[in-house]
Amino acid sequence: MTEPSRTHQSRQRRRLTATEVDLGRVRQRALLIGTTYGTATVEEAEASLVELALLADTAGAEPVHAELQRRRTPDPATYIGKGKAEEMRATAQALDVDVVIFDDELTPAQQRNLEKMFAVDVVDRVALILDIFAQHATSQEGAVQVELAQLRYRLPRLRGRGLQLSQQGAGIGTRGPGETQLEVDRRRLLRRMQKLERDLVGLAATRATQRKARKRRDIPHVALVGYTNAGKSTLLNRLTHAGVLVQNQLFSTLDPTVRRLHLPGGETVLLSDTVGFVRRLPHQLVEAFRSTLEEVVDADLLVHLVDASSSDVEALIQAVNTVLREIDADEVPRLLVWNKSDLADDDALKFLLNAYPGSVAISAATGAGLPDLLAAVGDRLRALARISEFVVPYERGDVLAALHRAGEVLVEVHGEGAMRVRARLPEAVAGRFSEYASTPD
Numbered sequence: 001m002t003e004p005s006r007t008h009q010s011r012q013r014r015r016l017t018a019t020e021v022d023l024g025r026v027r028q029r030a031l032l033i034g035t036t037y038g039t040a041t042v043e044e045a046e047a048s049l050v051e052l053a054l055l056a057d058t059a060g061a062e063p064v065h066a067e068l069q070r071r072r073t074p075d076p077a078t079y080i081g082k083g084k085a086e087e088m089r090a091t092a093q094a095l096d097v098d099v100v101i102f103d104d105e106l107t108p109a110q111q112r113n114l115e116k117m118f119a120v121d122v123v124d125r126v127a128l129i130l131d132i133f134a135q136h137a138t139s140q141e142g143a144v145q146v147e148l149a150q151l152r153y154r155l156p157r158l159r160g161r162g163l164q165l166s167q168q169g170a171g172i173g174t175r176g177p178g179e180t181q182l183e184v185d186r187r188r189l190l191r192r193m194q195k196l197e198r199d200l201v202g203l204a205a206t207r208a209t210q211r212k213a214r215k216r217r218d219i220p221h222v223a224l225v226g227y228t229n230a231g232k233s234t235l236l237n238r239l240t241h242a243g244v245l246v247q248n249q250l251f252s253t254l255d256p257t258v259r260r261l262h263l264p265g266g267e268t269v270l271l272s273d274t275v276g277f278v279r280r281l282p283h284q285l286v287e288a289f290r291s292t293l294e295e296v297v298d299a300d301l302l303v304h305l306v307d308a309s310s311s312d313v314e315a316l317i318q319a320v321n322t323v324l325r326e327i328d329a330d331e332v333p334r335l336l337v338w339n340k341s342d343l344a345d346d347d348a349l350k351f352l353l354n355a356y357p358g359s360v361a362i363s364a365a366t367g368a369g370l371p372d373l374l375a376a377v378g379d380r381l382r383a384l385a386r387i388s389e390f391v392v393p394y395e396r397g398d399v400l401a402a403l404h405r406a407g408e409v410l411v412e413v414h415g416e417g418a419m420r421v422r423a424r425l426p427e428a429v430a431g432r433f434s435e436y437a438s439t440p441d
């Protein structure tokens with residue numbers, strides 16, 4: 001293929017400066033390597049590799065070749081095995097790549113060994129995603145969260161990489177925290193992490209206060225969740241004119257935006273948009289973004305947006321469900337919404353609507369289906385249970401019995417002349433007992 005005899009010097013000349021990369025004048029050439037170790041099927045591994053290409057593109061690299069390695073178990077030293085690694089080294093050289101990106105998380109030792117072999121940067125899926133987040137973080141909280149996640153990822157990888165990193169340009173996996181931090185010893189790094197953690201506690205407290213204030217106003221909170229690029233921001237903008245950045249890229253949105261939305265039934269809700277999810281979202285990120293993601297955990301209803309034009313909606317849904325479980329949001333009621341109906345095949349859409357009862361199809365771009373969506377959100381909120389307190393005089397045993405029938409009685413306490421009852425009731429039903437509602441002291 002092309003110039004296999006190219007010298008080390010010519011490679012040095014090709015090294016990009018940070019400004020060049022940032023301005024997007026020159027894109028890094030990337031070789032992608034996926035494996036079947038962690039996936040149940042080859043198709044899954046292939047889908048993951050396609051997604052890796054999108055991630056690489058979003059990060060500013062141009063995927064020039066993708067390779068899927070079928071092996072049972074990872075090789076402890078080279079991950080893909082020595083023979084395959086040799087083959088990939090030759091490919092990387094022939095295609096003049098600047099960076100080799102692995103679809104799985106590499107151990108620090110594997111990364112070092114491979115980097116030595118390839119003589120170019122070697123990064124993994126985690127570093128790639130962290131890099132995109134670092135590029136997209138705009139708020140102070142977002143920036144702190146990403147830096148913390150990056151340091152958590154880099155800490156075990158520091159040893160033996162100091163010199164090399166100090167010579168590197170600004171490629172994937174090196175943006176974000178400045179190089180100097182990578183050269184300091186572990187203790188200083190840990191101190192930095194502790195400081196970031198403290199900052200984050202402060203920022204999270206502010207967010208919690210705002211959330212509490214919203215709760216006091218007793219406005220139901222609906223959170224948009226979904227795979228990255230599903231169209232969450234487009235929908236928020238369309239419904240509330242929020243002006244959130246929309247891009248055909250992964251992880252455009254990192255910071256939550258909350259807007260008021262009026263439903264056709266007359267209710268007002270708060271609608272929030274936040275970071276999108278992806279297959280195998282690095283746990284360092286989930287940890288770091290915990291306070292941002294609390295918007296999701298605290299919501300009364302999650303509107304789970306799925307790109308209906310995708311060839312594998314099931315995988316997208318599963319990936320989102322996995323993250324929701326990880327952040328303890330799997331108990332929050334969900335409404336499944338098929339977006340991009342304008343791009344989806346009509347029959348496929350019909351099939352999906354049937355296969356997922358209660359789901360709604362919309363196009364955030366054209367506005368199709370939005371009235372149905374708003375009606376469905378209203379219905380779901382009304383049907384959701386609310387915990388209320390009642391004071392029922394002892395002689396009204398019939399009311400007490402009705403409460404038991406209508407919902408779930410959580411606590412009954414004998415009071416003066418009356419029974420104090422705490423019950424979980426559907427919002428609409430609670431109104432029927434308003435006469436007995438306890439007034440807060």
Ligand SMILES: Nc1nc2c(ncn2[C@@H]2O[C@H](COP(=O)(O)OP(=O)(O)OP(=O)(O)O)[C@@H](O)[C@H]2O)c(=O)[nH]1
Pocket residue numbers: 226227228229230231232233234235245246247248249250251252253254274275276277339340341342343362363364365366
């Ligand atoms: N054709 C079509 N395109 C859409 C629709 N909704 C969103 N898009 C496009 O899909 C891309 C992603 O939209 P976003 O709203 O940024 O998606 P997101 O879910 O907020 O993505 P992240 O913030 O990256 O997680 C953009 O190019 C949108 O224009 C739709 O209903 N139809």
Ligand SMILES: [Mg+2]
Pocket residue numbers: 232233234245246252253
């Ligand atoms: Mg967005």
